Amino acid sequence: MQKDTEKKFKIKSNKDAVEIVPTVMPTSHRDFLEKIERVAPFVETIQIDVMDGKFVPSTSWPYDFESGGENSIGPDWKKYVNQDEGIPGWEDHEFEVDLMVSDQIVEAQKWVSAGVDRVIFHIEAFDKEMSVEKIRDEILKIKEQGVEISMALVPETPNSILDGYLDILDSVQFMGINKIGFQGQEFAPEVLEKISELHSKKPELPISVDGGVSFNTLKDLANAGAVRLASGSTIFKAENTERVISDLRKMVN
Numbered sequence: 001m002q003k004d005t006e007k008k009f010k011i012k013s014n015k016d017a018v019e020i021v022p023t024v025m026p027t028s029h030r031d032f033l034e035k036i037e038r039v040a041p042f043v044e045t046i047q048i049d050v051m052d053g054k055f056v057p058s059t060s061w062p063y064d065f066e067s068g069g070e071n072s073i074g075p076d077w078k079k080y081v082n083q084d085e086g087i088p089g090w091e092d093h094e095f096e097v098d099l100m101v102s103d104q105i106v107e108a109q110k111w112v113s114a115g116v117d118r119v120i121f122h123i124e125a126f127d128k129e130m131s132v133e134k135i136r137d138e139i140l141k142i143k144e145q146g147v148e149i150s151m152a153l154v155p156e157t158p159n160s161i162l163d164g165y166l167d168i169l170d171s172v173q174f175m176g177i178n179k180i181g182f183q184g185q186e187f188a189p190e191v192l193e194k195i196s197e198l199h200s201k202k203p204e205l206p207i208s209v210d211g212g213v214s215f216n217t218l219k220d221l222a223n224a225g226a227v228r229l230a231s232g233s234t235i236f237k238a239e240n241t242e243r244v245i246s247d248l249r250k251m252v253n
Contacts, residue, residue: 018222018252020245023098023210023232025049026061029076036088039235042245045094047210047230048116054102055125056180063101080114090115098152098173098210100180101125105138118148120173120208122180123161132164140168150208154180155188159198166202171228174198176212176221187212192224199225215251222252 022039024046026032036046053059062077079085087095096118097111104126108119119142126135143149148170151162155178162172174195177185195207208228209221221229231248238244 017249018226019045019228020248020252021045021047021096021208021228021230022235022245023047023049023230025051025232028061029074032061033088035236038241039245040089040093042242043093045096045228046089047096047098047120048111049098049210049232050101050107052101052103052107055122056100081110083113083115086115094118096120096148096150099125105142108142112142112145112147116147118150118170120150120152122152123165124154124157136165136168139165143168152210154178155191155194159194159201162198166205169205171206171208172198173208173210173228173230174226176209176217180211185211187214187217192220195221195224195226215248218248218251 020043022035022043024032024035024039026035026048032048039046049060050063051058051060052063062074080087089095095116097108097116098120099107099111100122101107102125104121108121111119121139139149149168150171150173151165151169152173152175153159153161154175162169166172174191176187176191178188179185191209191212195209198205199207203225206228207226208230209226210230213221213229213231214234218229229248229252234248235241235244
C-alpha cells in the first residue's frame with residue numbers, strides 16, 4: 001500500500017532533532033488501535049513491535065494463533081494485508097515494524113502490503129545457514145518496494161556483523177536490552193559504546209535505540225549518536241501521554 005497524499009504532521013520535522021518514537025506492542029487488535037490512537041496526535045513515527053513466539057518467547061497481535069492454528073490470519077490482520085483497509089493514521093504518519101519473528105522475509109512482505117514505511121529486521125533471527133549474499137538479496141527485494149530497511153542487533157552481537165549490510169541499510173537499530181520482546185527491561189549500558197562505535201564509522205547513518213529508553217538513559221543515548229529513540233513502557237505507563245512525549249523530546253532537544 002503506497003501513500004499517495006502529502007503528509008501533514010502535527011509535529012513538524014526537524015532533521016537535526018532527536019526523534020521520540022512510541023513502540024506499540026499490541027496484545028490484540030483492539031489494543032493495537034487504542035495505542036495508536038493514544039500517541040498519534042503527538043508524534044510523526046510509530047513503531048509496531050511484533051513477536052511470533054519463535055524468535056522470542058512472547059507473542060503479540062497478529063501472531064497469537066489461538067484461533068485456527070499457526071498459519072491462520074485473523075480477519076482484522078487480513079484486511080490490512082489485503083489492503084482492504086489501512087492502518088489507522090497510515091497516511092499521516094510513518095509506521096515502522098520491528099519484526100521479532102522467525103520468518104522475517106515472509107512477514108515483512110505482509111507488513112509492506114499493510115502500508116508500513118520501514119521494516120526492522122533482526123540479524124540474529126536469520127537462518128544461520130543463509131549466506132550474507134542471500135540475506136542481502138532478500139532484503140533488497142523488500143527495499144525495492146519503496147520501504148526503508150533497518151537492521152537490529154542485541155547488545156551481545158558484535159557490530160562487525162553489520163559490515164556486509166551497511167551499504168544497503170537506511171538505518172540501524174540497537175536493542176538497549178538483552179531480553180527482547182518484553183517492555184520495561186533493564187537498560188544494557190554496553191550499548192552506548194556500540195552506538196558510539198558505529199556513529200564514528202558511519203556518521204551519516206541514522207541510529208535508533210529500542211529498549212531501555214527512559215528519562216535516565218535518554219541523554220546518554222543521544223550523546224552517543226542515536227537520533228531515534230523508541231520508548232514503550234515509559235510512554236504507555238504515563239498518565240499524560242502528551243506530556244511525557246513532550247518531556248522526553250525536550251530533554252534531548
